[in-house]
Amino acid sequence: MLHTPTHTNGNPPDQPSTSQTQNGRPIQHCTLHRKDLSPSPFTQFHTWFTHPALVSTVPETCTLSTASLPSGRVSARMVYLKELDSSGGFVIYSNFGTSRKARDLETNKYASLVFWWKALERQVRVEGKAERLSEVESQVYYDTRARGSRLGAWASRQSEVLEPTSSANGNGGESSDDGRAKLDGWVKDVEKRFDGQDKIPVPDFWGGLRVVPEVIEFWQGRDSRLHDRFQYTKQDDGGWKIERLSP
Numbered sequence: 001m002l003h004t005p006t007h008t009n010g011n012p013p014d015q016p017s018t019s020q021t022q023n024g025r026p027i028q029h030c031t032l033h034r035k036d037l038s039p040s041p042f043t044q045f046h047t048w049f050t051h052p053a054l055v056s057t058v059p060e061t062c063t064l065s066t067a068s069l070p071s072g073r074v075s076a077r078m079v080y081l082k083e084l085d086s087s088g089g090f091v092i093y094s095n096f097g098t099s100r101k102a103r104d105l106e107t108n109k110y111a112s113l114v115f116w117w118k119a120l121e122r123q124v125r126v127e128g129k130a131e132r133l134s135e136v137e138s139q140v141y142y143d144t145r146a147r148g149s150r151l152g153a154w155a156s157r158q159s160e161v162l163e164p165t166s167s168a169n170g171n172g173g174e175s176s177d178d179g180r181a182k183l184d185g186w187v188k189d190v191e192k193r194f195d196g197q198d199k200i201p202v203p204d205f206w207g208g209l210r211v212v213p214e215v216i217e218f219w220q221g222r223d224s225r226l227h228d229r230f231q232y233t234k235q236d237d238g239g240w241k242i243e244r245l246s247p
């Protein structure tokens with residue numbers, strides 16, 4: 001699970017300045033200096049992720065990008081970060097049977113996650129190899145989901161085309177089916193299958209994906225687009241090199 005805030009680098013929480021406005025509201029610009037950074041990008045991520053200014057937002061929302069080989073075509077979609085695990089992986093949950101991300105990852109294990117925290121004008125970019133969580137690990141998270149979501153994971157053939165049933169014209173009339181009937185039918189089948197069963201096994205095509213980062217960048221918006229950027233790059237000895245990047 002995502003941890004609670006720890007300011008392990010000994011510095012006080014950053015102090016935003018409010019020198020610009022957007023839609024009449026001040027933009028809170030913090031600054032980022034090398035001395036503020038934790039040697040560990042995971043601690044740094046925790047510190048940013050748990051900033052009080054993000055409490056009423058959904059900071060776990062991020063974009064997952066993947067690319068298929070040999071075409072090189074890239075695809076991106078929003079997902080929710082669910083864990084930052086002890087082995088230093090960013091974990092999301094999804095369908096790995098029929099989705100586009102599943103197809104991409106079959107040919108290319110590299111993936112990226114991007115977070116945007118507008119309240120603080122902060123971006124974090126994570127790049128690395130992705131690996132599936134084990135069935136046992138996925139089951140642990142799956143069990144925490146509401147029953148409807150657990151059944152939904154079984155029912156959905158994520159990103160497959162839903163053809164209208166043959167009796168319908170598919171043009172969206174009141175009584176016609178636009179393809180939703182197929183999904184509703186699968187949901188009914190699954191409800192029947194697991195009727196009266198509290199413990200539902202995680203589908204083998206569904207579960208966690210851990211992005212194990214090789215590069216993580218922390219981006220702090222500053223006035224005049226002269227932003228602060230620090231990039232952590234994983235070293236062979238397991239440590240992290242920290243470099244400031246030009247905005």
Ligand SMILES: Cc1cc2nc3c(=O)[nH]c(=O)nc-3n(C[C@H](O)[C@H](O)[C@H](O)COP(=O)(O)O)c2cc1C
Pocket residue numbers: 061075076077078079080081092093094095098099100101102158159
């Ligand atoms: C805010 C938001 C959060 C989402 N979170 C997830 C998620 O955690 N897992 C997931 O599989 N899809 C999630 N989705 C849906 C995906 O964006 C996407 O539609 C789905 O994963 C299929 O994408 P793909 O076929 O490109 O792999 C989310 C969508 C939004 C808008």
